[in-house]
Amino acid sequence: MASNGSTFAVLVLFSLLASSNAAGRQPAIGTTFNVLSYGAKPGSRIESTQAFVRAWAAACNFPGKARLLIPPGIYKLGETVFQGPCKSRIPITILLQGTLQAVSDASSYSGKGWISLDEVNGVVLTGGGTIDALGQNLWQYNDCKTNPDCVHLPASIYMTKVTNAKIKSIKLVNSMGFHMHITRSYLITIHSLSITAPSESPNTDGMHISQSNGVKVARSVIKTGDDCISIGQGSTNVTLNQITCGPGHGISVGSLGKRPNEGDVAGLIVSNCTLVGTTNGIRIKTYAASDPSRASGMLFKDIIMNNVRNPIIIDQNYGSNAQKVTHFCNYNLTMPKHY
Secondary structure (H helix, E strand, C coil): CHHHHHHHHHHHHHHHHHHHHHHHHCCCCCEEEEHHHHCCCCCCCCECHHHHHHHHHHHHCCCCCEEEEECCCEEEECCEEEECCCCCCCCEEEEECCEEEECCCHHHCCCCEEEEEECCEEEEEECCCEEECCHHHCHHHCCCCCCCCCCCCCEEEEEECCEEEEEECCEEECCCCCCEEEECCEEEEEECCEEECCCCCCCCCCEEEECCEEEEEEEEEEECCCCCEEECCCCEEEEEEEEEECCCCCEEEEEECCCCCCCCEEEEEEEEEEEECCCEEEEEEEECCCCCCCEECCEEEEEEEECCCEEEEEEEEECCCCCCCEEEECCCCECCCCC
């Protein structure tokens, strides 16, 4: 009996050790950095900007797996910069469960973005929350229709020098300027977004992409007062798939050629998209008398358009009051599947 008891004890000990080793091989859950722990005040008129910056700095400086948690609630933010580079090689997850609302004071913003990601290598923004810039409080100050040298209001999300980022399952509402501006970035994947602003809202592009490589946008609904998505100079290998656009100005390449020495646009694929009630469908717009540049290697397929004023338009005299040299098809166009 003693022998059997000893054997049983050894087996139990071996089982516990095996379970411990197996648990040790499982990936770590990571460390959560809750903005509430850094002084954020949901449901208050008090700004939580510095609390968000402090929480991000802590997550960014953490050497392992980190998550920035923004719990349910409404948070008032001024200009907020999530600055990199960060210490960990594991992407930081920003879990946005609440609603972010912008400070409606144009003088509060010195840069191109309300919420900026700068030099971050590895980030995931998700969580089902809302980014509401309350742009309706500032659109009256937008004079870009009459002033060619106007200063654009800040984008809701401004990404520069960002690598290996994923943005999914969030809502963007009523941007001051662009809803998203992605520039000088690489390997950006975006899907399952809802972007909404009134059809008369000025320069509220859903997304503007420039000087970036390897950007993929899919399965998103965009309703704005300007381009649903615009592809700017220096953009390469951009893929747009299953985008529902409208109202708005359609999907555009450009405008190109406004400034000297702009980069070429190459490798654009637009497929399985639906445009409803937009001013334009697929548009390429370039300034007259611009420096030489090229937009090439572009594929548009399986595009469905309904009640679109100019389904296909190439405007090589964009921004000019002179007679335009424009080629377009002024009729409703449907490109069925497998066209």
